[in-house]
Amino acid sequence: MDFELTEEHKALRQTIREFGAAEIMPGAKERDEAARFPHELIPKMAELGLFGLMIPETCEGAGLDGVGAVIVIEELARAEAAVALIVASHNSLCAGHIFKFGNEAQRKKYLAPLARGEKLGAWALTEPTSGSDAGSLKTRARLVKDSWVIRGEKLFTTQGSTAGIYIIMASTEPSSGNRGISAFIVERDTPGLVVGRVENKLGVRASDTAQLHLEDARVPKENLLGELNRGFRDALTISIWQGGRIGIGASAVGIARAALEDSIKYARERRQFGKAIAEFEAIQWMLADMATGIDAARLLVYRAARLRDQGRPFTKAASEAKLFASEVAVKATNSAVQIHGGYGYMKDFAVERYFRDAKVCEIGEGTSEVQRLVIARELLA
Numbered sequence: 001m002d003f004e005l006t007e008e009h010k011a012l013r014q015t016i017r018e019f020g021a022a023e024i025m026p027g028a029k030e031r032d033e034a035a036r037f038p039h040e041l042i043p044k045m046a047e048l049g050l051f052g053l054m055i056p057e058t059c060e061g062a063g064l065d066g067v068g069a070v071i072v073i074e075e076l077a078r079a080e081a082a083v084a085l086i087v088a089s090h091n092s093l094c095a096g097h098i099f100k101f102g103n104e105a106q107r108k109k110y111l112a113p114l115a116r117g118e119k120l121g122a123w124a125l126t127e128p129t130s131g132s133d134a135g136s137l138k139t140r141a142r143l144v145k146d147s148w149v150i151r152g153e154k155l156f157t158t159q160g161s162t163a164g165i166y167i168i169m170a171s172t173e174p175s176s177g178n179r180g181i182s183a184f185i186v187e188r189d190t191p192g193l194v195v196g197r198v199e200n201k202l203g204v205r206a207s208d209t210a211q212l213h214l215e216d217a218r219v220p221k222e223n224l225l226g227e228l229n230r231g232f233r234d235a236l237t238i239s240i241w242q243g244g245r246i247g248i249g250a251s252a253v254g255i256a257r258a259a260l261e262d263s264i265k266y267a268r269e270r271r272q273f274g275k276a277i278a279e280f281e282a283i284q285w286m287l288a289d290m291a292t293g294i295d296a297a298r299l300l301v302y303r304a305a306r307l308r309d310q311g312r313p314f315t316k317a318a319s320e321a322k323l324f325a326s327e328v329a330v331k332a333t334n335s336a337v338q339i340h341g342g343y344g345y346m347k348d349f350a351v352e353r354y355f356r357d358a359k360v361c362e363i364g365e366g367t368s369e370v371q372r373l374v375i376a377r378e379l380l381a
């Protein structure tokens with residue numbers, strides 16, 4: 001396996017790193033405290049092609065490979081995890097689902113505005129009574145004449161109140177369980193699609209997480225995405241979720257790296273007992289463990305992305321990357337707060353935000369427990 005990034009990948013990393021430092025980092029604290037969506041960043045990120053990362057240029061995307069996409073997500077997360085979540089979910093879940101399973105007309109109508117960043121994408125599977133057991137969802141879609149009529153509740157939808165295009169997963173054949181679930185493209189102004197409560201969260205507070213009420217939302221028959229009754233399997237088994245998991249892994253690496261970089265700086269500056277705390281072995285060991293975890297996590301993320309690029313199976317690799325990187329991020333951000341001492345507990349330093357932001361990586365797109373189930377299932381298959 002080649003561990004060296006191409007010159008294009010390195011240039012991409014530099015561009016996004018500079019963009020993150022200049023455009024994202026300065027407003028991150030304010031957005032976190034106010035739980036304010038970064039509307040001002042959307043056109044700038046659109047200009048960089050960040051809303052069509054892996055969408056081919058023929059469909060107005062940036063045409064990156066999977067490794068390029070995880071480089072982007074890591075750099076965004078290093079700047080602000082909430083921004084990385086917006087870009088990752090838009091790309092891997094919503095745009096990715098339409099690109100992979102949409103027909104020509106759907107790609108033309110919906111993919112181009114998503115890739116250009118004119119419309120944000122959301123992807124709604126989770127419901128009040130179905131999270132990890134997502135296949136037990138209760139939202140129903142019935143075909144009435146030429147329309148699908150969708151009724152149900154969706155919970156914790158990223159971009160729930162800001163998206164222009166939603167993928168809604170609904171049961172079309174309840175007696176078949178998760179083999180009777182289909183995906184639908186639903187436009188924001190569809191009558192019956194009602195945005196509910198916007199959640200007040202522990203971390204990634206600038207991202208938009210909302211409830212959706214589908215009150216007999218009527219979508220045209222042709223907005224069925226992919227084959228009837230295959231929506232859940234398409235999402236789960238082909239690549240939507242697995243691609244999403246690699247993205248969360250990349251995001252976790254970015255958050256952990258932010259924690260490490262801030263900690264190195266602080267440890268050099270902060271003096272106790274007449275010397276910089278960086279001179280204490282206890283601090284050095286924490287830094288060394290953080291760096292080692294980050295490097296290992298990044299390699300797992302790159303490996304999963306590369307397998308995906310090569311068209312090889314990557315279910316286990318994606319879950320391993322997501323699981324490991326999330327746990328590294330939670331541990332590294334905890335160490336970062338520790339290294340900052342009491343100051344790390346205060347809002348003046350960004351490490352407390354990293355600490356809160358990291359936690360979502362262990363929950364979204366399948367909890368750590370679910371990732372372990374997936375890995376074990378692959379091992380025992």
Ligand SMILES: Cc1cc2nc3c(=O)[nH]c(=O)nc-3n(C[C@H](O)[C@H](O)[C@H](O)COP(=O)(O)OP(=O)(O)OC[C@H]3O[C@@H](n4cnc5c(N)ncnc54)[C@H](O)[C@@H]3O)c2cc1C
Pocket residue numbers: 089123124125126130131132133155156157158159201204209360363364365366367368369370373
């Ligand atoms: C910020 C944020 C953004 C999100 N964005 C989206 C989105 O855009 N679209 C979307 O559809 N969803 C989204 N989600 C939902 C997310 O995918 C779910 O929260 C997650 O899958 C877990 O489901 P749950 O919250 O219902 O927890 P539960 O499934 O109720 O889990 C509770 C606990 O039980 C454990 N558990 C459950 N089943 C098992 C098992 N079989 N074995 C062992 N342990 C188990 C879990 O690991 C967890 O510890 C988002 C969530 C968050 C927090």
